[in-house]
Amino acid sequence: MSQPILYLDYTKTTADLINAGIKKSDIFYPFASPDKKDYLNFFWTWQTSMSYYDRLLNVRPCRFYYINKTSMEAIGGFDKGCFIVGISAGMVYQLKKFFIEDNEDIFIRFADDAFSNLNEIGINSLQSLMRDFSLRFAMDHEFGHVIQQSDNRSSWSIEEFNELTNCDEIYSEESHIREFDADIRGAFGATSAILGYWDSTEECKKTEEYLRILITSGIASIACFFSLLPTADFYVEKFKHPHPVIRIQYIMTYLHNMLRDKGQLRSMNWDKLFDDVWKISNLFLNRKADMSVTNLYDVFISNRQAISNHIKTTLLAKYKNYPYLALNKPAALALPKIDMLSLHQLEMQDYMLQDFRDGF
Template sequence: MDIDFMYKLKEYNIIDNPFDYKYLDAEIIEKYQFFADQFEKLYEEKNERYNLTDCFFYIRDDISCNAFARNKRGYNIIGITKGYAVQMLEAFDEKIISNNSINKLIESNNGSISSGYKKLLKTNDFSVSKFMLNCSNQFTFGHEFQHILQFNSSKIIVENYISENIDLSNFCIKRHAWELDADFFATWDVFGYILNVKNGYYFKNKQDINENAFICLLFLGIGSICITKTFSYFGKWNYKNDIKKINFYTKKHSHPHPLVRILHILDSYHDQIKDSFPSLKIDKQGLLNNVMLLMEIYFKTQSPNKKILSSFFKDIDRYLNIANEYKDELYDIAIKDEAIRTLLNKRNIKFKE
């Protein structure tokens, strides 16, 4: 992160409230630098592919957990808050996501899935907590980057700003469609990252991840996304406090309801697996069952005295049809949106009219 340039952008009111952590203790600096390095690298890779200019990533001095994209005076800004870094490290701490979690998944499965998780435990240099944190960061960055592309594809030349947290007073159905579009392509980024892990790109010694272990990586990857979206579902990240669920809605607020987004993400992810690896024969129900199992183990470990998922399951039963209908409505709006259509055509992606 170029600190001098960051302060110039602040001086010209391109960014606000940048977090300069270089004077903190070395251990704390390392934690924030991990996120800065990862997001900056991802941004550089995307910029080369999409030929974008004037791109900058920074961490905002804000204790809330949030990520955002902004296009202002020609600058393409992606950022996270310092609260995002703190709470993501907390959420995917090894004390919560550990080998013990994998052992519980082994006990709860049998046959090929159980052997796949055993293979991951024996794989050198593989950390399940770090893998899930990376998947979640890939999703966050991919989502915000898609907003940057939407801004640049839109013919409306105004300042654009979208953050990940729900604004309860601001509804726009086009914005809802943009959010699902961003989730779709962020899911592709996670899928691509998992393929790289499968092919050994992130190990010191390249190893062969067999088919069963690859399937388990796919479950863990989508599980990490659903876990973070479940945090949004209950309106907070700190389960030490009382939990207040966000009541289900459709045409309200700045973002689609987290349940709509989770269902959309699961559908998109399953379609990607089916199209890319049909031989794996992972059906939608099997994917959902394994994700729910992972989430159940996770939340029982993190918050043993709170029945978090029981409320989530009740809402799925109650609102599934409405959520799917609204998801389909947003798809129809998305493919008619000029910015989204332009991006789809540039990527040679076929879509149903």
């Protein structure tokens, strides 16, 4: 993939970060990696997306880089005079291992008829697609934290995610709402990727089944992403981040509201689609013999009312109390032209959120 603009050159971009004060030893350089192509394509896609939003949202300069760590970590925010999004090299590797290397045959019986379409738009398998969707979610989640700091660049420096979080985190209502906001931005990014693949498909091949597979794999990839992280038993008002099952539920609802106006989606059976999301997520997770896997669906069913109440009475009811959130900035949820879509989401934002509130 060509990189025609200077800030899409990874070496030049990271040089900017080093000049801003980030240690060179903290930056991962993928040029000797066997996955070099993937790393640079993700970088190109993400830095291109930020180039669309940086002026629109007053987050200039904004730079993306790979953190030189093997664990699953990510950062997003304002530091050393620069807006920053960072994803660890370990996250890219672990998501590839989980979705592609450990589960290479998992979708054969689920979606045989989708492979020819996916191959024509450059996707080798649904496993690769799920890896891509989960990374896009993580990147856009961290960019949500960047957007939150566009008005006040000194309120906090960097929002950090790592695989060891939970036990030492302190709960606050604002922290849950801030993570909810960043999750919605992450879901928005995954949705724009889903629609990007859909719009890249020939009209004669745009079937409801094909779109259902794209949506199901997109949502399931996010559910798996959360499930790969250690977490406590179900909780509501604890820790800095909402419980993964709460996060999965409001992300699924948001994706439903954002996607349903797409032609063939109007007649889609969403109950069956969400059922498939849980089944596919557990299909992946239950094959991890070295993991202690929580059955996501059972946790969801057992706590459905508590999940709905927390989303409705805290997250949705109070996010407008925090003007700095991405949800309160319509331009933050406008689909960029690089995703081959119009900016009609800018006008859709208000009614989508109203439907989101009504869904609980």
